[in-house]
Each structure stands twice: as C-alpha cells, then as structure tokens.
Amino acid sequence: MSWRPRLVALDIDGTITPVGREDVAPAVRAAIGRAVEHGAHVVLSTGRSLIGTRPIVEDLGLDGTTALCSNGAVWWDTAERAVVRQLDFDPGPPVLTLRDLLPGAVFAAEVTGFGNLSLGRFPDGDLWGEVREVDLAEFRARPTSRLVARWIGRTPEELALRMADVELPGVTWTLDHTEPWLTVAPRGVSKGSALEELRQRLGVAADDTAAIGDGHNDVEMLRWAAHGVAMGQAPATVQQAADAVTGTILEDGAATALDHWFGA
Incomplete structure (x- = not known):
C-alpha cells in the first residue's frame, strides 16, 4: 500500500477556499472527506x-479533531x-512600534470567539x-492572541520592504503575499510549533x-511536515520550503495533493 499521512494540516485561505471566503470547492471537499474516511487526523491550520475558522469546520463536518487558529x-x-x-500577548509594545513604522496603518486585536477591537x-x-473601534489606551489594555495590521493605500511589496x-518586541510576525496585511502572534508561536505539539x-x-x-505563515508548517505541499500560486519562497508543488487554488490543487495520498 502506498504511503498515507496520519496527520494532515490544511491552510484555509488560498488553499481550500479563495482568500477571505467560506466556499470550499466540491473537489476539495470530497478529497478532505476521503482523507477523514481513511482515518487521517485532518487539522485546519490557519491564520x-x-x-x-468555525464556519469552515462546520461546513466540512470535521468532528473529533482540533482546529489551530490565529497561526497556532x-x-x-x-x-x-x-x-x-489560548496563548495571549500584550499588544501595546508591537502596536507602538508598528504605528511609527507604518503611518496610516489600522490595527485589530482578536477577542477570541467574538470579533475584534x-x-x-x-x-x-x-x-x-x-468589530468595536476603540482608542489606543483601551486597545493596549487587553491581551490578545492575534494582532493584525493593514497598511492602507500601500502594496504588499511596500509592506515587505518596510518590515525587512x-x-x-515579544512577538512573532508574518506577512500576507496578496494584501498589505501583517499578522502578529505570541513569540515562538507558529503553525509549525503548534502542529508539532499536537502531533x-x-x-x-x-x-x-x-x-x-x-x-x-505556512513556511514553518511546510518545513515541519514530512511531506509539505505548496499551492501553485504560492510565492517562490513558500514553494522552496515545500517538498512538492501542486496546482493553484483555481485548479483545486489541494484536492490533487490529497488524492495522491488517499485516492480519488
């Protein structure tokens, strides 16, 4: 019998759904179902x-597993x-630094299960x-597990250059490759570190x-896995961290990769 993974970690945006949406393509949905039927632990691992995340978990009918949110x-x-x-951090120090670095940026701190400040x-x-808009004092007063920043009117390339x-202080950060968007997590927390503990x-x-x-934000996860697969539209640096590259999101690349292991 060919090799099949027992633990499969799946990113959401750009991997099993278009970015920011909740619709999973039929081929991808069916492939995830086959992985579950074969007894694999299917874990959504997402920023x-x-x-x-919960609407995707419920839509796919994933039960008896763990979803890793906010980059772990x-x-x-x-x-x-x-x-x-839940691992939290003080959003004050990174926000003060980022406000100086990214003039005009807006920030949001996750209130887990409810929304954002x-x-x-x-x-x-x-x-x-x-979403509740607050002043700086209230924003800094509450620990959070996820801080995001959008640099209004700028490009992802401008953000990457500014953050080089x-x-x-005290946190880990990653950038989005499609939007001028930065995500902050507690120091040392990544999809890869969370998956290793779960494994x-x-x-x-x-x-x-x-x-x-x-x-x-998938690089550490792809390096963690015995077999990491990058989507076809992933940036070159992400593809280089993987063992293989599949089709794009428009080509149902996640289904192609899953069917390689679990059959069509």
Missing part, C-alpha cells in the same frame, strides 16, 4: 481568527466546541465577527505528517 495561538476542539488552548477603521469585510529585518499529543510519528499551504 484566521476562531470566528472566521488558539486551539479549538471540534468535538467539545470549546477553546482548549480595532484601532482605526478597516475596509468592510476585512474582519470576522463584531524588523524585530517586534505529539496525538501520538503520530513525525514521518506520518503532511501539510498543504500557500502563504508566508
């Missing part, structure tokens, strides 16, 4: 907040329908859940793991 800072038990782990106004549809070699808890061997993703 999305919990409130943006928030763990959602899909059977218990409860947060079983925002510092400035985001474009409609950018954030999931309830920047270290933010050990599940008792899955390191060489029985696979992952599929398309973004810069």
